[in-house]
């Protein structure tokens with residue numbers, strides 16, 4: 537009898553599972569965030585100035601000449617935001633499969649895992665800011681543009697549940713290209729799942745602060761990222777659903793200057809405040825204290 541397509545697909549999936557590489561068993565080593573070799577330079581993407589990497593670390597990866605905010609790796613973000621040694625990573629043990637059998641997807645994942653030391657684009661855990669406890673989640677755009685597949689969606693939902701169990705405020709730093717194309721509908725399902733989880737968090741009266749960083753786009757903007765009780769953004773961050781080129785082609789009109797940038801969206805009321813990276817930790821601290829339960 538001829539096997540049907542579904543049967544064949546299941547068998548392929550079974551075979552694939554046996555080949556999956558193991559997940560990270562230990563929490564990330566945050567001390568690596570500050571390890572920069574002497575004499576290393578990098579060029580500012582915006583003004584082109586050569587900058588000493590060591591100085592960049594001290595300056596929170598902001599260009600001293602033009603104020604350009606460099607994209608941060610998750611460990612860098614955690615280390616400049618929360619109290620030293622306070623971050624305890626949760627939600628280890630999730631690995632991405634290839635549910636739609638997209639060619640080379642497993643290889644791509646393996647490459648990103650190696651390059652970033654992350655299992656996927658989202659990491660979360662318990663942390664403190666000036667001794668105020670919270671749950672911190674960070675999307676890392678260095679892992680497949682911070683796109684949301686089933687693992688990112690599941691871990692985002694887990695971090696929300698963790699905040700509910702511990703009755704703690706939740707702060708998320710977002711940077712994402714949107715839904716992950718390679719996971720098709722499984723990726724899009726995560727939008728409903730994460731938005732639903734945030735609704736439960738709201739119903740319990742817990743605080744959710746969403747910090748939008750460059751770039752925040754697509755299905756992530758259209759789900760949990762825009763559902764913060766308070767929505768902050770870094771200067772000049774690109775925030776939107778579709779890209780400006782697609783919108784321009786669709787509506788056949790030219791777009792206003794600064795369209796989809798943080799400052800433009802502040803003016804239009806989509807976000808609450810644009811916060812410079814050097815002031816972020818203090819701003820979050822103030823917000824946490826203000827919203828403490830009496």
Ligand SMILES: [Zn+2]
Pocket residue numbers: 580581582583584585599600601602603604
């Ligand atoms: Zn610059």
